[in-house]
Amino acid sequence: MADTGIDDDMRKLFKEKGYDIIDEQVEGEEIIYDSDDENTNPLANMLAGMSGPENNLSMEELKEKGNQAFKEGKYKLAIAYYNKGQKVIYSAVCKGPEALKDQNLSDYDFHFTLNTAMCNMKLERYDLAASNCEKALHRRGNLGQAQLVKALYRKADAEKHLGRLEDCLETLKELFEVEPENAAAKAIHQVVDREYKKQVAARNKNFKNMFAAYEKETVELENKEKEAFSKMKAELGLEFEETETKLTIRRFNRNQWGVCFIETILYSITKFHKEASEIESPIIKPDMKDFTIWFLGASSSFELRFLTNAMEWFDRLPSRIRNVRIVLMGFLGEVGPQNKQIPDENEPEDGIFKEETLEDGRTFKLECYKGKAEVIIANEDLSLERPDYCVIPHPGFNRYFSDFYKPIQYLIKEKIPTCVCGRSAPDTSEKEGTEILHAYKANIKVPLTKNPHKISLIENSDLSKLHHFWVFEGGLGIGQELFFKVKLDLLSRDLNVL
Numbered sequence: 001m002a003d004t005g006i007d008d009d010m011r012k013l014f015k016e017k018g019y020d021i022i023d024e025q026v027e028g029e030e031i032i033y034d035s036d037d038e039n040t041n042p043l044a045n046m047l048a049g050m051s052g053p054e055n056n057l058s059m060e061e062l063k064e065k066g067n068q069a070f071k072e073g074k075y076k077l078a079i080a081y082y083n084k085g086q087k088v089i090y091s092a093v094c095k096g097p098e099a100l101k102d103q104n105l106s107d108y109d110f111h112f113t114l115n116t117a118m119c120n121m122k123l124e125r126y127d128l129a130a131s132n133c134e135k136a137l138h139r140r141g142n143l144g145q146a147q148l149v150k151a152l153y154r155k156a157d158a159e160k161h162l163g164r165l166e167d168c169l170e171t172l173k174e175l176f177e178v179e180p181e182n183a184a185a186k187a188i189h190q191v192v193d194r195e196y197k198k199q200v201a202a203r204n205k206n207f208k209n210m211f212a213a214y215e216k217e218t219v220e221l222e223n224k225e226k227e228a229f230s231k232m233k234a235e236l237g238l239e240f241e242e243t244e245t246k247l248t249i250r251r252f253n254r255n256q257w258g259v260c261f262i263e264t265i266l267y268s269i270t271k272f273h274k275e276a277s278e279i280e281s282p283i284i285k286p287d288m289k290d291f292t293i294w295f296l297g298a299s300s301s302f303e304l305r306f307l308t309n310a311m312e313w314f315d316r317l318p319s320r321i322r323n324v325r326i327v328l329m330g331f332l333g334e335v336g337p338q339n340k341q342i343p344d345e346n347e348p349e350d351g352i353f354k355e356e357t358l359e360d361g362r363t364f365k366l367e368c369y370k371g372k373a374e375v376i377i378a379n380e381d382l383s384l385e386r387p388d389y390c391v392i393p394h395p396g397f398n399r400y401f402s403d404f405y406k407p408i409q410y411l412i413k414e415k416i417p418t419c420v421c422g423r424s425a426p427d428t429s430e431k432e433g434t435e436i437l438h439a440y441k442a443n444i445k446v447p448l449t450k451n452p453h454k455i456s457l458i459e460n461s462d463l464s465k466l467h468h469f470w471v472f473e474g475g476l477g478i479g480q481e482l483f484f485k486v487k488l489d490l491l492s493r494d495l496n497v498l
Helices: 008-016 042-047 059-071 075-093 097-101 103-122 126-137 145-162 165-178 183-236 244-251 254-275 310-314 373-378 397-413 429-439 480-492
Strands: 290-298 323-330 351-357 363-370 389-393 418-422 442-450 455-457 460-465 468-475
Touching (some): 059 075, 103 126, 126 145, 254 442, 290 397, 310 323, 310 363, 389 397, 397 480, 429 442, 429 468, 429 480
Parallel strands (some): 290 323, 290 389
Antiparallel strands (some): 455 460
16 A cells, blocks of 8 residues: 555545545556557556656646547556546645645546546446446535536446446436436436336245245145144044134133133144154053043132033043043142132032943043142052143143142153143243243153133133143153252242242
């Protein structure tokens, strides 16, 4: 980089007066002389700093020689004259601020810069031409109207040749603000605007085709997913509604909430069989005759209310299943404001709540036990055989993290497939449930899944039960000695577990 001898303050002052002070040749501007004989080429002597009449030319003379070379089609030679003219300007401004009083210097600098752009256009070096024009336009505030229009026009022309149509239209817009009726600019604008609109239309068409293809692929994948799910459902011999319209209507029908609950369970079982890469033991087995399911944290207002209809179970389970046993554990009420325990007012008596034998010999038994699940499970007098499936509805993990620790560790150890259902907001389980199940060291086989069989109040459809679920089976589990450490870790991450 050549040393111009101009400090930053002086450079700024020159810039304000319209002088484009540069330190080096524009990148890519290779100067090639039209004469093969360097010794007979006066320009070679001039640029090499040798003595000779060409080395003492005035700016006007360099301008004329550059213009003459341009007319003769010697564009690279013309560029060399214009570059030399700019060097003369820089030598002049280096003499001091008094040079700023000479408006001719600014006019010559503009001329040399913009004519270099025109030479580069002729040489089809459009990127350099655009750069030359932009350099000339750095002094917009000091250019006359004719100079500004000329610089903008040549920049637009270069951008047109570069295919930068949108940039070209923006440059022409600026030009028309200065000279609205410029005929040459209008001619370029007509061509560029027409081509730009074609490109936009083609691009939009391509985008439309791309998104149509993506949408088609998405629909195909969804259909394949539905087909695979329906196939698994048929293989298991389960029956439940899949039609979206019917599910939406049923969602708000209180008389159908029991069916929604049962079908949520069967839907989660199907998802487990379909999605789990490895299953310790199938839930629905080919030779199964007995089906046992546990519900932990049960209440009289929900589980006991909706799970007692034997035929709603048998109509949806495989016909080979002859005996259904449902065990509800809990009925301890809930934790209210200020962590006050609110009892379950309609808690049932311990033991068999309902027992029914159908005409064809199939049996249905529903049992209820009040207390902590780990205590009930450990009671050998109850003869609670290992269940085929377990459900923990609406556990409120943030409020009952400690209460569920022992039963969940039991389920993990025994590798009992377990569905955890959550409510909609303001229940935090959808946001925190995955983290908490991981904290329990449970192996999640079905990740967070929105449930199509949820139930809602028609007066407030945003609040739903059975809103989402996970299914876990087995895992590492955590020992008692690590439990408090895990709990503290959750608290440190703003998961307000109790």
